[in-house]
Amino acid sequence: MVTSGDIPGLGLPDIDAHSPLTDLGPVELHQPAQDLDGDGVVDSITDSDAHGTSVWSDYDQDGIADHVTVVESDGDYAAWEYHRHPDGTSEWRRTDQGNLGE
Template sequence: MVTSGDIPGLGLPDIDAHSSLGGLGAVELNSPSLDLDNDGVADSLSMSDPDSTSIWSDYDHDGIADHVTIVEEDGDYAAWEYHRHPDGTSEWRRTDQGNLGK
């Protein structure tokens, strides 16, 4: 499992709006600092660089990211949800993508 402590910076995988996330697996969020669902519990981390901003969220508070959204400087964006299956396998499914200017 990829953990947020394994990667420099905020420790999150470097992805872009065109990434497949096919082999990514679970991503642990060690220290969420944003409360995006306004339930009083920090559930998300945001990471920005000159090319993009990504937001990783753990809405069920189990320490594993459930959702990621990325918006690139050129307006391209994408969102994925993490799904665990009863047989023990898991996958990231793209739920949205496009360009903010189109």
């Protein structure tokens, strides 16, 4: 679930594979370090702790995360995409979820 705490140093929301992200708005990515789409531009930040790993990506290079994937230590995973609507609203849509062991 989304909590009020941030991951130290990265300023990213603390989410897990069961988070609905309904109350999460845009997430700024500061200083991405990986190039996940292979276009030569760094676009992603990866963070890991004892509970799992999250990967936040900004593929359109506007400074706002477009995609996030979480894989937890128990194998639960989920992915979301950030959508901006013409009327100015936005939302995170879950695109995948499950367990790596199933």
